[in-house]
Structure formats: structure tokens, C-alpha cells
Amino acid sequence: MTDEPERTDRVRTAHTADLAPAALDEIRALLDAAFDGDFSEDDWDHTIGGIHAVVQDEQGLAAHGSVIQRRVLHRGRSLRVGYVEGVAVRADRRRQGLGGRVMEALERVIDRAYVLGALSASDEGAALYAARGWAVWPGRIAALGPHGVVPLPDEEGSTYLRPVVAAGLPDASDALFFDWRGGDLL
Template structure:
């Protein structure tokens, strides 16, 4: 396989062409499960693109989100729109894109957060992500935090000792699923 060209780019610097290619890739991978608001969730942060022969064949984004852990605000980066072209799965493209994205999260001193598909939890754990076992909530919506609901497999990246994964984690609200 030809070596992919990796690019790290902020949403505001993402060309319209690259944005369309990345969105089309993610939609092709997730199909009808990928709602219109899901691409919007992937905007406003940092994108890592892997390109082969000019085509975007892998993508992942980390978007700033306010997190509150046990009453204390922390800087979060929510991982969104992770996808590898179906013809290139198993070639290491996902690994190299995520290596770069996780380095960005660490360099920014933020806490990485994502909501894993059930079948991918072991994959993320192998990369240093830890399942959130405590309560989950939304900042300022008036609801009490609760245990994770079905479909909420919230994970955090290499949580520092100051983060208790059995504590309470709240996130700012958004259109669509909160996590």
C-alpha cells in the first residue's frame, strides 16, 4: 500500500472539497445511522485526514465540548466522525489517524471523550480509552445525572488521576444525542 498522506486541519481551514469528501466517507461507512446533525457535530474542531491518491480514505475529528466532572469544569475534546473507507479497513489507516488525533487531544491538555459503538469498546480500550462507569448528565438542563442509557458507551482517553470514572460527568447540550 502506498503511504497515506496525513493532514491535521482546523474546521475553518478545511477546504469545501475536503469537507465534502470527509462527510461522504463517513456517510458511506455509517449509512442511514448517520443523521444530518451528526456531521455538524464533527465541525468546529480539529480534523485528521488520511489521503491516498488525492482521496480522503480515513477521517476523525475532535471537537471542543464543555465537560463538568463532579462539579468542576474541564476542557473536553469530543471525538466524532471516525471512519475508514471500507475497501481499506484492516490496513492501519484508522490507527494512524487516531494516533494523530489523540496526540492533538493530549497536546491541547484536554480530556478526550467519545461514545463508542458497542462492538468497538474493546478497540478503544486497547488504545487507552476507559469506559465511564459513573453518572452522566447535561450541563444546565435541570435533570439529575443518571447511569448511562442504552447506546451510551461513553469513554475517556487516558484519564488523569484527578478524573474519577465512577463520578459524575456532564456535557454541554446539543441537537441530537447528547453523547
């Protein structure tokens, strides 16, 4: 027996509407720190409005990720996509499996509620997603903007998909057209 508080590291999920303002402030602070201050208001807007997976320890929020709904047009069909946002682990808790546990909770939501999962991976996060079976989208990516199609060649190679088993991956010979939003489109 030690004098240290026990770490439970239990993953909890909740919709944004069910999180107290203080919890949202704590999530925002974690994301600001994890992204070295490069987490904009648009990035924050993209992170809220869906299901959050959080891990608390004795020091507070240790890890976070969320999945929000987006629409993706592929071959004339509008797909309901669970889009992963704001995945971060506090610096002192990295490389302890918390990112994987957050993703496991988000993947459960995606697998039960969406046709497809999608995310845009940083260089640092790509290995986590690949190890969990997410696949790099090999085709073209664009967004449907207010004035038409906006190609997103910089997102090609860093956009990962998680197919729901019955649906499989879309045909890569045709582009994925993501819905429009402010800030980074993916």
C-alpha cells in the same frame, strides 16, 4: 516496481476552517457511507469545528476523525474535553491500521490541548479504542440540558475516556455532566 500508484497514507491534520468545501463534502460522503446512511445533520454538526485527521490515498479520502472541544462538569469543575467524532475508514481500506493512525493524530491533539479525551464508541469501534488505552467510564453519565440534568443511562458502558497523564481519570463515584447539544448528546 509496479504500475499501481504508490499509497502514501500520510495523516494530515487541519482545522475545519482550513478545509475547502470540496474536502468537507468528501468527509461527509465518507461518513454517510461508513455509517450506512445513519449519519444525521446533527452528527455532521458535531463533527465540524475542530481539528480533523485525514488520510488520502490514490482513490481519495480513505480515513477521517475529528476532535472538537466540549465542556464536562465533574464535582463542580468544568473540564475542557477533546471529544472525538466522525471516525471512519473507507470500506476497502478497513483493517489496515488507518483508524489507529487517525486516532494517534487526534490523541496528540487531546494530550497537548485538553484535560481529558472522551468519545462514544460503537460496538464496531470499541476494540480500537480499548487497544489504544482508552478506558470505559465506569460511572454515571448525564447532560446539562436547558431544563436541568438529563440522565444518559444508554451511554454508560460505551463512553470512553483518555486521561491526560498528569490529570488522571475523574473520580467515578460522581457523574460526568456533558454540555448540551442537538441530536445525540454523546
